Amino acid sequence: MKFRTYITAVLFSIALFTQALGQVTESPRVEERSVQDVSIKKVELTDQYTIIYLQYIDRQREAPGLPFPGMKSQGASIWLDPETRLYKPGEINTKFKLIKAENIPTKSDRMPVKGGQVVDFVAYFERLTPGIEVFDFYEGRATNPGERTWNFYGVHIKNPKNRISEKPAKLPEKPKPVTPEKAEPLEKPREPELIENPEELDEKRMLSEPSFGQLQGTVYDAVTNEPLTASIQYVENGDSLTIYSSSGSFRVGVDLSKTYSFQVAAKGYFGESLELNPKDSSGHQLFNKNIYLRPIQVGASMAMGNIYFETGKYGLLPESFPELQRLLNLMKDNPGLGIRIEGHTDNVGDFDKNLELSKQRAEAVKGYLVSKGVKPERIEARGYGSTRPIAKDQSEAERSRNRRVEVVITQE
Template sequence: MNRLLLPFFVLLLLAPELHAQVQYATESPRVDDVNDRDVSIQRVELTAQYTVIYMKFEASQRGSLGRDLPFIIPMPNGRGGKIESGNNIGFQPTSRLYVNEGERSYKFIRAENIPLETRRRVQPGERVDFVAYFERIDPGYTTFDLFECKDGGGYVCFNFWGVHIINPPKKTYSQRTPKPQVQPKPQQPQQPRYQPRTSPGAGTPDPTPPVTQPQATPSAVAIGGITRDAKTKQLMGATVSFRLLSGAESAGDGSADSVRSNKSTGAYTIPVDRRGVYIVTASAKGYFSQSDTLATNRVNVNRNFDLVPIEAGATITLKNIYFNASLFDLQPESYPELDRLVTVMQQNPTMTIRLEGHTDTVGDFDSNVELSRNRVNEVKRYLVAKGVSAGRIDTVGYGPSRPINKNKSLKERPENRRVEMVIINV
């Protein structure tokens, strides 16, 4: 048995009633950013009552900055005395989970194998597996932030930004037509519904005309919007394809379908007969395609697509490129976006591009520059492996030197962590 998984099985045996109620589990969830590099999230479980987060703290061999680093105390003999390297860990009971930029929050319930308020001392290289229980995140929210506390007093908080989990919306049955309830009719003496005419003129009308029962119809939901040229803002026609990724009636392996937006108005409509999470892509000849993931529930979803023309000097942000925090290995969720770029490069065999890597302003400047350079080089390696000539792709890493916002809020920081593509020649 893998030794890394053993602590989790032990914890599950300690709480079999919780394990039996697990509804959704996400192994090694993708995390956009983390405050303390010594801690990681191994697994997230959603039960009927709780959001259960399994975490691992692994102290570095040299001690962690902000956690009791060894230092020298001056002594009368001039040699000085060395304090032993080590770390103190604990978990704050005031911690919260936040979704949708703070729209909703979920309270901390309890923790296992880590103290609250007080701090437990760990030695360099020691590993601690612990579990934190929070209120159950509402179905449909697939990304959350874990905010434990604010750094201070030599304490580095266990804060995570953008933890991606499996948490589909609740099953809804509003699409089914309810069977109308039949009210018992009062007993009335039998009589003909229409008396035949016995003299010139109209016959006698039916004294009890039949009542037509209105038929219940399911509420209609649709994805709609417009497609237009990102440069000129002119409305245009495009092909809008869509596929159901997850939902009550889908395993995420369904086939794609498509509609055409109107050439003069740019409008498109996708009727939604099965509600859930859809991947929607707008594409047109001579333009870069654009994709988005949209969740449908009880209301219409509006999404406009501004398509960037394929021409020299055009810049486009590759929004669906994912890396783990502080790493440059590509995540599988990035492959569809990169495969679409490969197709564009194949359709335009003389086109050359420059990939530009950017990070937020948190952390060491030089390390961020190196990280951004490694990330765009990894993207280039993927494109070359798919058949694109390496000579058609330049790369540069700018690190945090070109932010597109002030980088202060939780929403702004992920926007600065991006890969952009500039067309050099077509």
């Protein structure tokens, strides 16, 4: 009996000791990351911190902007943004601050690194609420041209909801005998604090950060509804940023005071544009948007919703250039592709003039592509005037839908 009691005590002590050290997840599974240079090697949870061990490898890659094509970067400088946060996926207000970092600067200084150099560093965050076993590591948005942020989405760790209390409850001291007239009520021993409702703690962590929001979603095949490997490109503070997603899922931090235009692309599919104006979001910080891309095949068509002309004319307006660039990229990425550009108008005005105007607008789009190097024999231009409406043409909103440019695949 004594031996069994001894074994039980030893096992209990080991459990407490292990818990005091915290949960450790080696090489956690990460669903997506924004760059390949940085990886998470380990996540350790202690009573006070969420400790993330990271490794940066300066890969000698082709560097845009260097004077000769194919030149490799000879190094860079790195730092960790002090505003880096951990988030519970889908809950923008459940966030955990960066406390400190080791072996990497977190202020205005930069750490220079040479091509091929490996840097191991550690980031300490507020303790994740027990029960959160998937989190996002979000460094933020690049503020200067050439900067790249380190973002990890869907980091899976061990962090069970019901944790053993690190400190066993202290037993109350045995009260000393006292006479009845001097007796005082004994204070009830305090129970150890166990986190039974993580949501209550999440509420305490909710911080007001009105300038920050997040766009998230998944890119799908519009025919099969299967997720696609895709890229999401956008411009922020003059810097062109691209997120690559092998699973189709994406998360992008946005400034709620700015307007964004996202270009979504996948090999073998028509691209799509997504406009986001957070300031019209009525205070929401989290935006959910799934994208459905159609496969490129003969006969498939794509409406070019953001090509604009002057009223009654065929001159392209500057607002059209992002959409035209998307079409140009499609032609360059698929050198065997042949297309037909179709111009359409509403039914207001003279029928013959509308027919001619629609042909001129289709020719204007073709002319843009040819001026950028696309062979003219790959492009056919036609005008249909008001003969193929997609709405009834009875209201301004309906007539606006009918004034459009479409692209039809004629050859793969």
